[in-house]
Amino acid sequence: MYSAFKIYxxxxxxxxxxxxxxxxxxxxRHIQDLVEYCKTIPEKEKRNEVAKAIVSFIGxxxxxxxxEENYAHKLWDHLYILSGYDLDVDAPFPFPTLEELEQKPxxxxxxxxxxxxxxxxxxxxxxxxxxxxxxxxxxxEALIEVIANNMKKAYNVYNKEHVQDDVIFRHLKELSExxxxxxxxxxxxxxxxYYSNNKNNRKHNSYNKKKYNYKTKK
Numbered sequence: 001m002y003s004a005f006k007i008y009x010x011x012x013x014x015x016x017x018x019x020x021x022x023x024x025x026x027x028x029r030h031i032q033d034l035v036e037y038c039k040t041i042p043e044k045e046k047r048n049e050v051a052k053a054i055v056s057f058i059g060x061x062x063x064x065x066x067x068e069e070n071y072a073h074k075l076w077d078h079l080y081i082l083s084g085y086d087l088d089v090d091a092p093f094p095f096p097t098l099e100e101l102e103q104k105p106x107x108x109x110x111x112x113x114x115x116x117x118x119x120x121x122x123x124x125x126x127x128x129x130x131x132x133x134x135x136x137x138x139x140x141e142a143l144i145e146v147i148a149n150n151m152k153k154a155y156n157v158y159n160k161e162h163v164q165d166d167v168i169f170r171h172l173k174e175l176s177e178x179x180x181x182x183x184x185x186x187x188x189x190x191x192x193x194y195y196s197n198n199k200n201n202r203k204h205n206s207y208n209k210k211k212y213n214y215k216t217k218k
Contacts, residue, residue: 030214031058035082044088051089055079116173119158120151128176144180148172 006137022032034054041047055075058065065071073093078089080095087095127147134140155163155171169182 023084024078027058027062027078027082031061031108032082035079035087038089039083044090047090051079051087051091117171120154120171120175124151124154125175128172128180132176132179144172144182145179145185148182 020032022029024042024174031054034050034057038047038050038054041050055072056073058078059071065074068074075093076093077096081101085095085098103131124147127143127150131140131143131147134143146163151172152163152168154167155168166183169185172180173184
């Protein structure tokens with residue numbers, strides 16, 4: 001049996017300028033030399049032993065790889081890459097082809113909002129879809145008002161300026177393809193959701209103020 005340390009000292013030291021470029025620089029020159037030595041072994045059984053020892057050696061020198069998914073599979077893939085995709089051994093996993101490794105990942109399709117509405121984000125569109133699926137009633141009206149309030153906050157953050165409620169109503173109507181309409185509300189501040197939240201905040205602030213005054217007087 002070949003141990004990692006035994007095959008490590010088989011390689012002959014040379015100047016780096018005379019050697020081939022490193023295929024995976026993170027593993028260093030010595031490991032690549034071990035792989036090159038493995039390729040020169042004529043007996044396949046002996047070559048298999050050396051390959052297993054190299055994989056074990058790679059794992060010992062790079063313990064952080066153990067936290068990755070399919071840890072063992074990746075080590076054998078790296079061994080094959082280090083060999084220049086030219087290593088005849090009995091691996092426990094199929095080796096990847098050069099074409100597979102060079103294949104670029106598919107481009108992810110990101111949801112896009114039209115021009116002036118991009119700052120509202122995907123979450124607003126999802127809420128609008130939820131509101132469209134609801135039956136007419138208080139629940140739907142409350143959700144529409146929540147959507148409008150969040151649209152106003154998003155608009156103010158993105159544009160750094162105050163926006164009139166009629167602009168939000170127009171954007172909501174256009175984003176919902178004229179199916180959600182808040183034009184019957186004078187302003188968002190007078191909607192049930194906004195008024196209820198502000199009322200609760202005022203009660204909370206008043207309670208904290210009284211509590212603070214009580215402590216200071218004591």
